[in-house]
Each structure stands twice: as C-alpha cells, then as structure tokens.
Amino acid sequence: MNPRLLLATAGRVLAQLRHDHRTIGLLVGVPTLLMTLLWWIYDGGGVFDQAGPPLLGIFPMVIMFLITSVTMLRERTTGTLERLMTMPIRRADLVLGYAVALGFAALLQTAVVATFSIWALDLQVAGPEWMLLLISVLSAVLGVTMGLAASSLARTEFQAVQFMPALLFPQFLLCGLLVPRDQMPAAAEAISDVLPLSYAVDAVKEVAVAPDPTIWPEVLVIGAFIIGLLALGILSLRRRSA
Amino acid sequence: MFHRMMNQSAAVVVDRLTVVRGTTTALREVSLALEPATLTGLLGPSGAGKTTLMRAIVGVQRLTSGTVTVLAHPAGAPVLRDRVGYVTQDPSAYADLTVRQNLRYFARVLGAPAADVDRVIGQVELDGQADQVVQTLSGGERSRVSLAAALLGDPQLLVLDEPTVGLDPVLRRDLWALFRSLADTGATLLVSSHVMDEATRCDRLLLLRGGGLLADGTLAELQAQTGQSDPEQVFLHLIDHGIGGAA
Numbered sequence: 221m222n223p224r225l226l227l228a229t230a231g232r233v234l235a236q237l238r239h240d241h242r243t244i245g246l247l248v249g250v251p252t253l254l255m256t257l258l259w260w261i262y263d264g265g266g267v268f269d270q271a272g273p274p275l276l277g278i279f280p281m282v283i284m285f286l287i288t289s290v291t292m293l294r295e296r297t298t299g300t301l302e303r304l305m306t307m308p309i310r311r312a313d314l315v316l317g318y319a320v321a322l323g324f325a326a327l328l329q330t331a332v333v334a335t336f337s338i339w340a341l342d343l344q345v346a347g348p349e350w351m352l353l354l355i356s357v358l359s360a361v362l363g364v365t366m367g368l369a370a371s372s373l374a375r376t377e378f379q380a381v382q383f384m385p386a387l388l389f390p391q392f393l394l395c396g397l398l399v400p401r402d403q404m405p406a407a408a409e410a411i412s413d414v415l416p417l418s419y420a421v422d423a424v425k426e427v428a429v430a431p432d433p434t435i436w437p438e439v440l441v442i443g444a445f446i447i448g449l450l451a452l453g454i455l456s457l458r459r460r461s462a
Numbered sequence: 463m464f465h466r467m468m469n470q471s472a473a474v475v476v477d478r479l480t481v482v483r484g485t486t487t488a489l490r491e492v493s494l495a496l497e498p499a500t501l502t503g504l505l506g507p508s509g510a511g512k513t514t515l516m517r518a519i520v521g522v523q524r525l526t527s528g529t530v531t532v533l534a535h536p537a538g539a540p541v542l543r544d545r546v547g548y549v550t551q552d553p554s555a556y557a558d559l560t561v562r563q564n565l566r567y568f569a570r571v572l573g574a575p576a577a578d579v580d581r582v583i584g585q586v587e588l589d590g591q592a593d594q595v596v597q598t599l600s601g602g603e604r605s606r607v608s609l610a611a612a613l614l615g616d617p618q619l620l621v622l623d624e625p626t627v628g629l630d631p632v633l634r635r636d637l638w639a640l641f642r643s644l645a646d647t648g649a650t651l652l653v654s655s656h657v658m659d660e661a662t663r664c665d666r667l668l669l670l671r672g673g674g675l676l677a678d679g680t681l682a683e684l685q686a687q688t689g690q691s692d693p694e695q696v697f698l699h700l701i702d703h704g705i706g707g708a709a
Contacts, residue, residue, distance in 0.1 A: 224570070225570070225571060228567060228570040228571065229567075229571075231567075232556070232559070232563070232567040235559055235563055236556060236558045236559055239558045239559065239595065240558060298552075298554060298556075298557070299550040299552050299553070299554030299608075300554045300555065300556060302517075302522055302548075302550055302554065303548060303550060303554045303568075303611065304571065305522050306520045306521060306522060306538075306543060306546060306548045307543050307544070307568070307571050307572055308540070308543035308544050308571065308572065308573065309571045459521070459522060459538065460521070460522055460523060460524045460538065461522065461523070461524060462483050462484075462524050
C-alpha cells in the first residue's frame with residue numbers, strides 16, 4: 221500500500237464529485253427531504269422517534285451504494301482503469317482511495333442529515349446523539365463498500381443500478397425494521413444474522429431506547445463487514461483481463 | 463510466413479503468442495521483435511488482433527500461450543509500470559476533470575515530476591484547453607489528452623492504439639513528427655493505424671490479418687514483395703493475396 225497514491229486517488233475522486241454540483245445537492249438534499257417526509261407522515265412524535273433513527277442510516281446507505289457502484293463502474297468502462305493497470309499503482313491504493321473519498325462524502329452527508337433531523341425535526345433518542353451519528357456514518361460507509369464490491373459483478377451502469385434492489389432490499393426486509401428479528405421464521409432470522417444492515421439496525425434501536433446503550437459489539441461486526449467488503453473490492457480488480 | 467531473427471537487445475520480443483477469447487482466436491502464434499529507438503506501424507483490418515497484441519505488450523491481456531518480453535522483463539512486470547506508456551483505442555481520461563487535473567493525477571501515479579504536466583500539454587498542443595473539463599472537448603482533443611497522459615514520465619516504450627483517429631491532417635502531421643522525434647531520442651514506439659499514408663512515416667510495418675502476422679518489414683521491402691508502390695495498394699495486395707502472392 222502506498223499512502224501517497226491512495227490520497228492522490230481520493231483527491232481525484234473528490235475533485236470529480238466537486239465538478240458535479242447537482243450530485244452534491246442530491247447527495248445531501250434527498251435524505252434530508254426523505255427524513256422530513258417521514259416526520260410529516262408520522263406527525264413527529266413517538267413513531268417518528270422509532271422509525272427515524274434506523275432510516276437515518278439506511279437512506280444514506282442506499283444513496284452511497286448507488287453512487288459508488290456507478291462511479292467505480294465508470295472507471296472500469298471508460299478505459300481509465302485499463303490505463304491505471306499499466307501504471308505503478310496497487311489495486312488496494314485505487315480501491316481504498318475510492319473508499320476514503322466516498323466515505324468522506326458519506327460523512328458530510330450523514331452529518332447534515334443527522335443534524336437536521338435532531339435539531340429541526342426534533343428527533344429524540346434515549347442514548348447519546350453522537351452514537352446515532354456514528355452508526356449512521358458506518359451504515360453509509362457500508363453502502364460505499366458494498367458498492368465497490370458489487371461494481372465488479374456489473375458490466376454496465378444499467379446492471380449496476382439493478383444491484384441496488386437485488387442486494388439492499390433483502391437486507392432491508394430482514395434487518396428487523398418491519399418485523400423484529402426474533403419474531404421471524406428461524407431460517408429468515410439465521411439469514412439476517414449474516415447481513416450487515418441487521419447489526420446497524422440493532423445498534424441504532426439500542427441507542428433509540430436505552431439511555432446508556434452498548435453498541436460496541438455491533439460496531440465491531442459492522443467494521444469487520446466493511447473490511448471484508450473492501451478486500452472483496454480489491455481482489456475483484458484484475459490487472460489482466462480476457 | 464516472414465520470420466525475423468529474435469534479437470537479445472530488442473525492446474519488445476513476442477514469441478509464439480496465442481490469445482483465445484471465448485471461441486475466437488484473437489492472435490495465433492504471433493512472433494515479432496521491436497528494435498529499440500524505432501517507430502513501428504501496426505496495420506491490419508478491423509478485428510485483425512491489433513488491440514489484443516498491444517494489450518499483451520502493455521501487460522493487461524490474459525495470454526493463452528507464448529511469451530511477451532518488454533525491456534528484458536515479462537510484459538506487465540511491476541518494474542515496467544513507469545517505463546511503458548499506453549494509449550487505449552477509446553480516449554481514456556476522466557470526463558469530469560480538466561485536462562490539467564487528469565494529467566496531474568496520472569503524473570502522481572507515475573511518480574513523474576510536476577513539470578511534466580505542462581511539457582506533455584505542449585507536446586500535444588493543448589495549451590489553450592489545459593483548464594477545460596474533458597467532457598467539453600472535441601473527440602480529437604480528447605484523444606490528445608489520452609496521448610499526453612502516455613507521454614508523462616518519458617516512457618521507454620510507447621504503445622499507441624490509433625492515436626491519430628479523428629484528427630485533422632495538420633495535427634496528424636505534427637503528431638507523427640512528435641513520434642519521430644521521440645524515436646530519434648531513444649524511445650521505442652508501436653503505433654496502430656488505419657490510415658495507410660501514415661505507413662510511410664514508420665521505420666517498419668507489421669501487418670496483422672485474422673490474428674496472424676501477415677507481413678513484417680520496411681515499406682520498401684513490402685513494396686518490392688508485392689510489386690505495388692502506393693501504400694494503400696501494398697496493404698490491399700497483402701490482405702488479398704498474402705506475402706507469397708506477389709505479382
């Protein structure tokens with residue numbers, strides 16, 4: 221690994237994002253609008269305080285997944301990846317450079333949405349608010365790493381977009397938001413045990429109800445998923461292709 | 463089949479290279495050598511295997527059999543990665559960055575000096591567009607951004623896949639003069655082209671057809687073998703009759 225090349229790549233990806241003002245607007249604006257809608261349909265109050273915290277992580281996760289898989293796929297399909305593969309850059313520097321840049325974007329996005337939800341929409345959690353922010357950022361970073369890994373499965377942007385419902389919707393259905401995980405059929409609960417979103421939702425539910433929540437086991441599992449997905453993203457890049 | 467002695471000092475040696483992709487054979491038992499500090503033209507109809515051969519030389523093509531040796535190392539070896547410049551057929555640059563931002567990034571990846579960015583912008587005559595976003599450039603300008611990136615860091619071997627497509631005659635003349643001066647100062651160049659009059663600017667020509675090497679020699683040699691004087695006619699004669707079909 222070469223930190224200089226990793227940072228050069230991260231800087232380049234952020235420069236690309238900076239040139240795209242509309243994407244930056246959508247990145248921050250869409251989840252903020254969705255949280256406002258949620259507050260509006262529940263008329264604020266108790267139900268909003270239950271449904272809001274998990275969605276504070278899920279909305280950014282979905283958006284970051286889409287943005288990441290499409291940006292990474294663009295690198296693969298426009299010849300720039302082939303050029304880079306003839307140059308002295310390691311695959312890890314490239315993938316981690318993307319992860320750092322888009323993780324930074326995820327951090328800014330989640331910070332804005334969380335601040336808005338807590339201060340403007342009066343989202344109430346029993347535990348500390350910084351824990352809510354931490355898990356939301358981790359969820360968004362999870363979306364980034366899932367996007368990096370998934371982009372190798374897609375050949376076109378059209379396919380990449382369809383991996384969103386294929387990979388994220390099952391996690392959404394099984395994460396315990398619609399039906400508590402311990403009330404699901406045993407097989408469904410077992411599947412939910414190996415999906416990263418389940419741990420993010422477990423942790424965030426804990427923060428919502430417990431004044432002194434313990435979230436570190438979940439945070440560790442999410443961290444392990446992030447590292448594993450990054451490794452998958454790195455290994456799926458090939459210097460030589462058919 | 464035209465054979466050439468393999469030279470120990472050659473910049474590139476391709477030995478019985480075969481590449482099979484799915485059910486099609488992209489290259490069949492191709493052997494050739496490129497002398498250092500020469501400008502070689504790679505010709506052949508579409509689908510002849512030109513791009514596959516170039517990808518094999520820069521080390522991004524999976525090989526079925528045979529070997530490719532570049533500057534005394536196996537093609538694609540880590541030590542070669544700052545010594546080989548490659549221009550892909552479709553211009554490869556980040557469309558949402560400026561010309562200068564693109565080149566600055568590639569220069570950092572190569573470990574090339576920052577001053578190289580301005581040098582290569584000048585070499586491809588993009589001084590006026592340096593701070594323009596690549597998306598807003600014309601097709602010919604984009605392919606020159608791609609070429610500029612390959613010139614960063616003074617590579618010893620330059621593999622250029624149709625670098626002059628879509629350029630006007632004046633620019634084409636200027637770029638071929640640049641290729642010539644790079645070869646004269648010690649770089650080895652392999653340039654693919656569809657335009658036959660560009661063949662006259664090369665030290666040597668390779669002609670691929672259907673994945674096989676059909677001809678390998680100077681333009682004068684090929685003219686003598688085919689009995690044709692016009693490069694276009696030499697090319698068509700070789701495609702239609704092969705090297706043995708000389709009138």
